[in-house]
Amino acid sequence: MTVLEFDGVAFDPLNAPQQTGAAQEQTDSAREQASSTLAPAAAAIENARPAGGIDPIAQIRAGVVAAHRSALSAQTALQRELWRRALRPAVTDAQPVHSAPEGAFKPLARTGRARLDRESLVQLANGAVSTVFGPAYLPDGVEAVARLAGTTPLVLTEVTGLELYGGAGKGRVTARFEGDARTAALQAAEVYALYTGMPLCLSGSLLTGGASESALGTISGTVELVVDSADLVPRPHVHATAFFGEGTEPIRVAVTVAEPQGADVGPGHAVAGLLLNEFHMAHLARGDQAIAMGPEFAPYTGVRATRLPTGGLLLVDRVRDFDGARGNLETASYTTEYDSPADSWYYADTANDSMPHFVYMETSLQAALLMGYYAGPTLTQPGTTLSLRNLGGTATVLRQVDLRDATIEQSSRLLSTTILPGSSLQTFDYTLSVDGEPFYRGETMFGYFSDQALGNQTGLDAGRYVPSWLAEHPEARPRVIDVAARRADQAARACSRRKLALIDRVEVVDEGGKYRAGYLHSLRAIDPADWFFARHFHLDPVIPGSLGVESVIHAVQEWMLDAGFADGMADPVFRIPRDIPFSWRYRGQFLPTDGSVELEAHIKSVHRGPRGATVVVDGSLWKPGLRIYELIDLAVEIADRKALP
Structure with a gap:
């Protein structure tokens, strides 16, 4: 195993003037070695120094530090404007029909069913979701309770179309019905929630929802449901618009997946046998950190803190096992998983539908940072805003494998944590595998840095x-x-x-x-x-x-x-x-x-x-x-x- 060092010397993110003990000896030794190695260059610089003793290198360094701090201030001011813009619909090139747009909702399970007859709808109403959509809709550890038409009479008679990225690019359901139009709109949205596997991240959950008022009343015909948004934060939900034909007012509808009253949905509790699942990943990326990581992380909700990427850059789905403990920052090992569907946006955006290199890097690095963060290094410095940054690493492809529609298993080990004033460093090694066979292996180092430490980067x-x-x-x-x-x-x-x-x-x-x-x-x-x-x-x-x-x-x-x-x-x-x-x-x-x-x-x-x-x-x-x-x-x-x- 290679030991990753931070440029070979003790790391001082704040340029602290005082060190003591072993750290001081290590730094002094490194300085002596550097001094002897760089002596000729130092002499040349000294000879080139203008009269008056002004050190040009010190001037440059001071300018760089000032520029960094200025950039960080500008970045902070820009954050809210960036996120405000992100909420607007983006104008992008047309996506191929077979690919998911970047940032599209990623279903928790998939099926080949695109049509449902009346018998299948009755089965969904009886809670037999896995019978209709397949065994992926009843994974281990999930108590299947959610069902279609749980609070209303079943009015859908046939679903003629199920599209994951149809309509407005976020999904579409087309169905025939006989009965109340509002109920038909609600049940079409419930079908979409079941179809995308939303209840699978909260064991024992139910579907709740409602629809806007309508003058249509009891009729028979076709409803086309266009999904406006589907997300797991704050709870899994579908927001959609139902259309009933020319000359009729559309109906707005919302369906939410709700856990049993009083149920714990935090780490290790949402689904039996999993520490974290897709629901927790979404909250860690942009939601409630107390839900994602546990109550100790509540102060990080709504502020700048360590997070996973979101949207199409979120490339880890589940934490299967973890043999460490919060507060043990020295060693731990864990296994995570990432599903890479063949319709993922990054396959479509490369020339030959192969997984790009950045996905290899991100899925392994995100698995490492996730568990390093879960161990709690930032909790040792309460009140300090710490930003996560990758500092480097090594990686090797062991074998070339087609990763489309594969579940990638990430086995990682936390090797060490070093807590420093205003920052901390963690080192990891990791292996990616498919079907138990490794294909990618590496080591990496992450740092958690205060604003002052980031401002001192040169x-x-x-x-x-x-x-x-x-x-x-x-x-x-x-x-x-x-x-x-x-x-x-x-x-x-x-x-x-x-x-x-x-x-x-x-x-x-x-x-x-x-x-x-x-x-x-x-x-x-x-x-x-x-x-x-x-x-x-x-x-x-x-x-x-x-x-x-x-x-x-x-x-x-x-x-x-x-x-x-x-x-x-x-x-x-x-x-x-x-x-x-x-x-x-x-x-x-x-x-x-x-x-x-x-x-x-x-x-x-x-x-x-x-x-x-x-x-x-x-x-x-x-x-x-x-x-x-x-x-x-x-x-x-x-x-x-x-x-x-």
Whole structure:
């Protein structure tokens, strides 16, 4: 097992002037070693220092710290406006029929049934949901009580259409009925709640609801229910509009899944045998932290605090087991699960329907941070606002596997926790498996930082400005790959689209870069309304580090296509190569107010084989004036799907 260190020295997030004991000895030793190693450079800097004793490095560092603090203040002021905008309907490209829009409600169970006859509706009214929709609707630990028409006479006679992402993009039910129109609207919404498996996250729950007034009364005909919203917060619910034909007023309807009165729905109680499920994940992402994590976390509700991402970036569903205990911050192991349906938005937004690298990273890192947070490191510093940030790690693909419609099992271990003034650090290792067979393994470090600690960040280079290779070589004459134009060409192969359109152009210097094998550069403006800020994190928006990695991958993919690596392939696909360890370091974050993301990739090696080619790069990403991400041995493979075993 590799032990991850924080840049090899004791971490002092607040630049505290005093240290004592072992920590002081470790720091002194590190300083002595650094001093001897960097002595020539220090002498050169000293000789270059202007008269008057003004240290240019100190000036730069002070400027960087001031800029960080200013950005954090602007970020805080922007948070509420970002979330206000996020509530508006977004204008996006049309999604393929087979894919879920990013942020769409993810059902807790799935069925192939799209029509229901009268007999099936009677079975739903008798509570036999799993008989109608299948065994996935009666998992272990769930007491099935919810049923159709539990408070009204059954008036639906047939359901002619069930669509998960139909209508307004959030679901549709079409049914025939004989009886009261308001009752028909309510029961159509109840069918949708059962169809999406909402009662499965609260054992013993019932359906409750109501509909707006209507003059239609008792009639027979067809009702079309268009789902306006479906969510698990504050309780699982469906809000919809029912239409009865031209010239009639629509009926507004709401159905809620309610636990038995007085029932505990906190960790370990909502469903027998699970510590946390989809209901808790939704609350941790953007709801009541006391429900998600337990009453100790109640002070974090409604304020900036550690959270999971939300929407299409929430990539962990359940915590199956946990052998640790709250307050034990040294060791723990646990198993979580994530279901990856084939219609997930990220499959549709890649060129070849494969799982993008950022999902590998996010599903493993979210599982780690979830349980590290559950152990309670932030509870040791009450009253302090702490923001979570990933600091780095390593990961390796062990085998290549099709993950569409797979349940990914995440086995993680908390290795250590270090509590420091204004921050704390945690290290983990993790393994992802499908059907008991590992396919991805890695280690990572997370930090919880106060605003002051975040304000003191000085990037990867101690506050020094380190320019890109292109800026250091003004004589280079790059050629440009117009990614945006390629993406707009329906006949062209594009590596990403819609939500994963992370770059618009790539500058290429053939035989450039530090390895003289090729160099890639891209610059993208940050829009504070970019979709991922509303997802990562609630009240603490930053660009996910994994999407920074993904943007470098996209630059490499576009270069590979431009260089002809796909020529002659019947069905080229991009994959993550196996057995090539990849590592990353993050020493800062991209805020909505930062203006731009700059990236570069140095082609390190190119290997061609009988089935395709593999390219390995080293990369960096900058916010204006500061290099904050470093990527080592990031690998991309292109292969002909028809030639794969």
